[in-house]
Amino acid sequence: METILKKLRFILDTMLQVNREKACGILEFELKELENIFSLLILGGFVGMPSPPVPLAMELLPYMERELTIMLARSDMAQDPLASLMGILEVD
Amino acid sequence: MSAAFALSLARSGKKVLIASLDPAHNLGDVLGTKLHDKPGKVEANLDALEIDLNSWVKRYLDESREELARTYSYNLTLNLNSFFDIMKYSPGTEEYAMLWAIEHIRCNLAGDYDIVVYDTPPTALSLRFLAMPAISNLWIAELTKLRERILSKRNTITRINPTSVVASSCVDKADDKIYGKLGSIKRRLSDLSSLFCKESYIAVVLNPDVLSVSEAIRIKEELDRIDIPLSGLCLNKRGVSTTAWTLDRSLAASPLFEFDFIPKGLHKRDDLASIDTKDLVADFLATKS
Amino acid sequence: MTTIIALFALALYFIFYFTYGKTIRDKVLKSGSAAVAPSQRLSDGVDYVPTNKYVLFGHHFASIAGAGPITGPAMAVAWGWLPGLLWIWFGNVFLGAIHDYLALAASVRYDGRSMQFVAQDLIGKKAGKTFAWFILFLCILVVAAFGDIVAGQFAGDGRVFFAFVFFCVAAVIAGFAMYKSKLGLGWGSLIGLVLIIVAFIAGNQLPVKWSKDVYFLIIFVYIVLASTLPVNLLLQPRDYLSSFFLYFGLIVGGIAALISFKSLDAIPIFTSFSAKLIGPAGALQPSPFWPTVPLIIACGALSGFHALVAAGTSSKQLAKESDAMFVGYGAMLVEGFLSTLVIISIAAFGGLALGDKLMATPALGRFVQSFAKMVSTVLPIFPMDFMTLFAAVWVSTFALTTLDTTNRLGRYIIQEMALPMKDKNPGAYGLFNNKWVASLIIAFVGLYLARSGGYTTLWPAFSGANQLLASIVMLTVAIWVKKKLNPKYTMAVLIPAILLWVTVTCALIWYEIVIIPVFFRDMSKMPNVITGSTVGAINLFMLILNFIMIVSFIKNYKDTKATA
Numbered sequence: 001m002e003t004i005l006k007k008l009r010f011i012l013d014t015m016l017q018v019n020r021e022k023a024c025g026i027l028e029f030e031l032k033e034l035e036n037i038f039s040l041l042i043l044g045g046f047v048g049m050p051s052p053p054v055p056l057a058m059e060l061l062p063y064m065e066r067e068l069t070i071m072l073a074r075s076d077m078a079q080d081p082l083a084s085l086m087g088i089l090e091v092d
Numbered sequence: 093m094s095a096a097f098a099l100s101l102a103r104s105g106k107k108v109l110i111a112s113l114d115p116a117h118n119l120g121d122v123l124g125t126k127l128h129d130k131p132g133k134v135e136a137n138l139d140a141l142e143i144d145l146n147s148w149v150k151r152y153l154d155e156s157r158e159e160l161a162r163t164y165s166y167n168l169t170l171n172l173n174s175f176f177d178i179m180k181y182s183p184g185t186e187e188y189a190m191l192w193a194i195e196h197i198r199c200n201l202a203g204d205y206d207i208v209v210y211d212t213p214p215t216a217l218s219l220r221f222l223a224m225p226a227i228s229n230l231w232i233a234e235l236t237k238l239r240e241r242i243l244s245k246r247n248t249i250t251r252i253n254p255t256s257v258v259a260s261s262c263v264d265k266a267d268d269k270i271y272g273k274l275g276s277i278k279r280r281l282s283d284l285s286s287l288f289c290k291e292s293y294i295a296v297v298l299n300p301d302v303l304s305v306s307e308a309i310r311i312k313e314e315l316d317r318i319d320i321p322l323s324g325l326c327l328n329k330r331g332v333s334t335t336a337w338t339l340d341r342s343l344a345a346s347p348l349f350e351f352d353f354i355p356k357g358l359h360k361r362d363d364l365a366s367i368d369t370k371d372l373v374a375d376f377l378a379t380k381s
Numbered sequence: 382m383t384t385i386i387a388l389f390a391l392a393l394y395f396i397f398y399f400t401y402g403k404t405i406r407d408k409v410l411k412s413g414s415a416a417v418a419p420s421q422r423l424s425d426g427v428d429y430v431p432t433n434k435y436v437l438f439g440h441h442f443a444s445i446a447g448a449g450p451i452t453g454p455a456m457a458v459a460w461g462w463l464p465g466l467l468w469i470w471f472g473n474v475f476l477g478a479i480h481d482y483l484a485l486a487a488s489v490r491y492d493g494r495s496m497q498f499v500a501q502d503l504i505g506k507k508a509g510k511t512f513a514w515f516i517l518f519l520c521i522l523v524v525a526a527f528g529d530i531v532a533g534q535f536a537g538d539g540r541v542f543f544a545f546v547f548f549c550v551a552a553v554i555a556g557f558a559m560y561k562s563k564l565g566l567g568w569g570s571l572i573g574l575v576l577i578i579v580a581f582i583a584g585n586q587l588p589v590k591w592s593k594d595v596y597f598l599i600i601f602v603y604i605v606l607a608s609t610l611p612v613n614l615l616l617q618p619r620d621y622l623s624s625f626f627l628y629f630g631l632i633v634g635g636i637a638a639l640i641s642f643k644s645l646d647a648i649p650i651f652t653s654f655s656a657k658l659i660g661p662a663g664a665l666q667p668s669p670f671w672p673t674v675p676l677i678i679a680c681g682a683l684s685g686f687h688a689l690v691a692a693g694t695s696s697k698q699l700a701k702e703s704d705a706m707f708v709g710y711g712a713m714l715v716e717g718f719l720s721t722l723v724i725i726s727i728a729a730f731g732g733l734a735l736g737d738k739l740m741a742t743p744a745l746g747r748f749v750q751s752f753a754k755m756v757s758t759v760l761p762i763f764p765m766d767f768m769t770l771f772a773a774v775w776v777s778t779f780a781l782t783t784l785d786t787t788n789r790l791g792r793y794i795i796q797e798m799a800l801p802m803k804d805k806n807p808g809a810y811g812l813f814n815n816k817w818v819a820s821l822i823i824a825f826v827g828l829y830l831a832r833s834g835g836y837t838t839l840w841p842a843f844s845g846a847n848q849l850l851a852s853i854v855m856l857t858v859a860i861w862v863k864k865k866l867n868p869k870y871t872m873a874v875l876i877p878a879i880l881l882w883v884t885v886t887c888a889l890i891w892y893e894i895v896i897i898p899v900f901f902r903d904m905s906k907m908p909n910v911i912t913g914s915t916v917g918a919i920n921l922f923m924l925i926l927n928f929i930m931i932v933s934f935i936k937n938y939k940d941t942k943a944t945a
Binding site: 087 | 425426427429433435436439440443444488494495497498512513516559560570612613616617618620621624689690692693694695786787789790793794
């Protein structure tokens with residue numbers, strides 16, 4: 001009996017989690033893009049883009065660890081974005 | 093010009109600091125003393141210093157590097173040294189170093205004096221650093237808005253899905269170091285902006301020739317663009333040549349102070365006293381009050 | 382009887398999952414001793430995030446389930462109820478689910494890269510370009526097919542339109558509640574569900590009688606506008622709320638089918654090998670079950686889209702490779718079950734719902750009425766009125782979401798493909814690069830085709846493109862098994878892949894020589910001629926790309942030395 005209840009509890013938890021992720025999936029995708037843009041705007045000066053003057057970027061750099069990770073991940077994705085877009089855009 | 097002005101003020105009883113921002117560093121020669129990065133006494137009420145821009149750039153970069161070392165995980169600091177060497181050549185660093193030097197003087201030294209006189213570098217660099225706060229402010233404002241948007245989205249997602257990867261990053265404005273840093277940069281720049289626009293007396297020195305007048309007009313246009321008022325025009329070396337020239341109408345709005353050409357030149361400090369800065373000083377003190 | 386069929390389907394899927402699926406996992410992929418999955422190895426807290434396999438399953442299933450698994454089977458009953466079911470069952474376990482599973486696994490082994498990348502690596506550079514073209518055509522054709530289906534749905538049942546509109550309003554409000562206010566997910570969902578009920582009631586009270594053309598226009602405006610809105614306004618909350626439709630539909634449908642015991646007598650078990658299914662409205666042509674079945678039943682049995690979705694986000698989130706069986710193979714089987722329910726409901730309750738008019742009703746209407754009849758008969762707590770509206774809004778929502786997202790995707794692809802024009806023809810490039818222009822192209826071409834072609838022509842065209850994509854993926858995966866996994870099992874994947882490729886190619890050639898000419902029978906009817914030319918050209922272009930691809934494939938297949 002107890003194991004059945006435990007299993008039910010597990011199923012319920014999983015469904016709720018799926019639910020939560022469904023509610024935010026597209027938002028999360030959009031957020032990562034915004035963070036990527038933010039990083040590019042600030043750090044673009046390092047790669048020759050007309051971005052805020054490098055000194056400003058320098059001041060913000062120490063706090064941008066996550067932003068740098070996202071920027072790297074996104075620059076990878078930008079080469080081949082079709083897959084991720086199809087995944088998030090519910091085309092089927 | 094600025095040396096004469098500062099000397100005159102000092103000898104009239106005010107405590108004056110004159111700071112040379114000019115990389116050419118002529119000030120020391122004119123004042124007859126060797127100048128350093130810290131205020132040195134010239135005479136009774138007059139202290140002088142000259143900014144070593146290179147050391148300010150280095151200091152600025154070193155501060156950033158230390159902060160990076162503190163914040164970043166070990167791996168990332170490995171290649172920082174060589175990276176920073178390249179950094180010091182990047183455009184914009186000189187202007188910023190200049191701004192922070194001025195800020196340092198204003199915050200840490202100005203309290204000891206009644207007046208601080210700045211001998212500015214050549215036009216190009218001066219206009220750039222004067223414009224910096226205004227230009228940067230727009231960037232900072234937009235970046236701040238974008239950051240707020242990001243934080244609010246993170247907040248929304250974390251509220252709904254606490255196990256999302258987003259949860260490990262900052263969601264609150266108060267905790268976000270980047271937001272805080274953007275805010276502090278904004279404050280520093282506004283203070284400097286206010287210093288340039290509202291709390292300063294800016295005088296442009298020009299020579300009685302057509303080229304100099306054109307340059308002065310361009311300076312005025314630039315200053316108008318960044319809302320910095322031109323408080324006075326100093327016509328230097330009047331009579332040095334007989335070539336005809338005229339003062340353009342656009343410059344007519346600012347009071348003009350004329351100073352004769354001194355044929356024998358300026359060799360020592362007391363020679364500066366031969367430049368009659370009475371009117372300029374009077375105008376300055378009038379606007380100051 | 383429905384119960385037996387439903388149980389048989391469940392049993393079949395279970396058996397194949399635990400035998401065939403396991404064989405693939407243990408013998409072909411050897412997932413037990415595979416390298417650590419990229420989600421752990423390359424974990425970055427951004428895209429590579431190891432996720433619990435149950436949560437990932439739900440996510441993956443929700444991504445692949447749409448209006449597709451419903452539309453195709455609803456059309457296929459014209460052959461009788463058994464042929465379609467056979468394809469849904471055996472096509473799924475031998476082709477579709479394997480296709481999904483191996484695509485997911487290949488992507489995992491390629492560090493989460495897309496199918497395009499994998500195909501390019503194994504078949505050649507041409508494969509990459511082919512993908513882009515296929516997806517562009519798919520976007521246009523899906524707009525055409527779904528556009529006609531939804532417009533037909535709106536025109537057929539006047540209550541659906543406003544129910545849908547109010548549902549969108551409900552989604553926007555629920556979105557505010559969940560994302561902007563402090564109410565959170567629970568309350569926001571509750572508000573959303575309550576408003577959905579309100580939307581249904583309101584739709585019920587406000588039936589409208591507009592012509593199909595009016596709906597085409599509305600859909601056109603909707604596509605162009607909706608795809609420019611920020612995602613958190615409408616797309617995200619509506620997407621979230623519509624997942625409740627899916628769960629509800631699947632569960633009540635499943636329960637109703639399992640306990641109904643009704644015999645499948647509304648439709649004969651088998652009508653004819655070449656029933657009239659495909660063609661312009663009013664001029665349906667005899668369509669031989671082989672090779673044209675993939676042109677009708679795509680999702681539900683096999684779908685190229687799924688490979689793209691699997692290799693998009695799912696592969697980067699698999700905690701370990703062995704989970705791919707549950708997520709890839711398993712999700713597709715569940716979709717197969719959904720399609721089974723569609724056929725069961727029409728075959729058993731279609732007669733009660735629509736009587737003689739069953740086959741004359743458009744495919745979607747057929748499903749809506751039969752499904753509603755099944756649920757309301759077996760579970761009287763759900764009245765017929767409510768269930769028909771529910772089913773109609775369910776499918777329309779998924780279809781309209783697809784229209785919105787394919788527009789966004791298609792826009793991007795057009796801009797990407799216009800890139801080479803940048804230097805040679807900057808004027809044209811500037812034009813295509815404009816997002817409004819790109820958007821209008823897709824919406825306009827799609828809906829024009831919809832209006833003059835009808836879904837009986839366009840759904841098969843869309844399906845054909847989809848299945849061609851799937852066959853390229855299957856061929857890619859076959860080379861992958863040969864080159865990188867275990868050449869001993871190559872035939873197990875290659876033979877189905879070749880059979881699929883032959884079938885789909887024959888189907889599309891059949892389509893080109895039998896269906897397209899029908900449009901030119903009366904040359905005075907301009908819209909028909911234009912439609913026929915456009916669809917014919919797209920089809921031909923895809924066939925040519927297909928042949929270029931197979932040549933590339935054969936060359937690469939022969940060249941490679943197997944590396945175990």
